[in-house]
Amino acid sequence: MNALVLVGSPKGRNSSSFLLGSKLAEGLRNHGAAVREELAHPALRTEDGTRRLLDAVDASDLVVLSFPLYVDSLPSPLTLLLELVAGRRAGAAMAGSPRLAAIVQCGFPEAHQCDTAVGICRLFAGRTGMRWAGALAMGMGGSLERGFRKLPGGGRNILRALDMASETLAGGGDIPGEAATLFATPLMPRWMYTLFGNLGWRVQLRRNRARKPLAHRPHSQ
């Protein structure tokens, strides 16, 4: 089986989406799939890169989108890719119907805030003749910045969920509900995440030697 893991974060290899996508790719390989990993943003900047991505989608039996939630939805370049794939599949008699799965993470504590983005991916699959294979969605994505090992409990729920998902996806199945539940399990209490998150913004502001406070209003109303 040929799988394409497509990372939709503009931060590329430094992103939580890459971390999660790569771990899933590793699991897919361990279960016998041939896996190609691509970064959507740099590829979509050029015509060649765009064509390469579209060809890679066509050549895959399974496409996995791994991306951060941007304004309740997919980052814009990934939206553009969906438009291009849909255009290509509408314009030609497609031989196969690859499966589509998604890994979505957001910076809010609640995994359900990813629901609209997951819905868009599912609808895209349905409208383009692809088969929806499910999604893993998690909140507290900001905690992933320092890797799995620094997560509470070593991120065991996330790793277990990715392992379960890779096994079933490689075998031609859908992401199991149990994996989605594990993946969505909060990594820590909500109060703790927001407390550390708020402190983190201040630390970054200081590190960047910003001249204005976090609450600065550059535009008068």
Added chain:
Amino acid sequence: MKALVLDGSREGDALTTVAVLGVRAALEGRGAVVEHAILRKLSVAPCTGCFGCWTRTPGECVFGDDARDVVRSYLDSDVVVYATPVTFGGYSSLLKATLDRIILPVLDPRFTVVGGEVHHRLRYRRYPKTVGLGTLPTPDPEAERLFAALVSRNGLNVQQAAEAVVLAGVTDPASAKMFAERLLDRVGVPR
């Protein structure tokens, strides 16, 4: 009253053009000064996710393209219209690129609880009401439901009223205006 129409249509998208004509007429009929931003004619690069608008130059994107002017117009408006072909229940990539660039800088990164879930704090005292105006060639209940849910969630981000409608196969401006009038009533834009 000021209104900003963010037009996420591609060249040749007759349905969204008609929808925009309808909503402009409805807004102008209510005395609004309407700014029509045709996004395909602007230069707005995709957000790079650097968080510079939060932790380097708070409130302002570090990139100086047309998105900065759109942010200014957004904050000056009483109502913002997201006009777009419904794209798998979401926005067109043109509109999405603009929203990705304008919503982050108008919010304060720190967290707060709104309606039982965590969102970012508001940076400004006042935000426009959000109106989603989607178009489809034919009715698609699943896409329409998802579009309404997305617009509603976008309203939560800025703690403002948000309403949406999808015009399916509407090709005459008079009908589009009628739908727009109902939409503006629902979101509370005064006549």
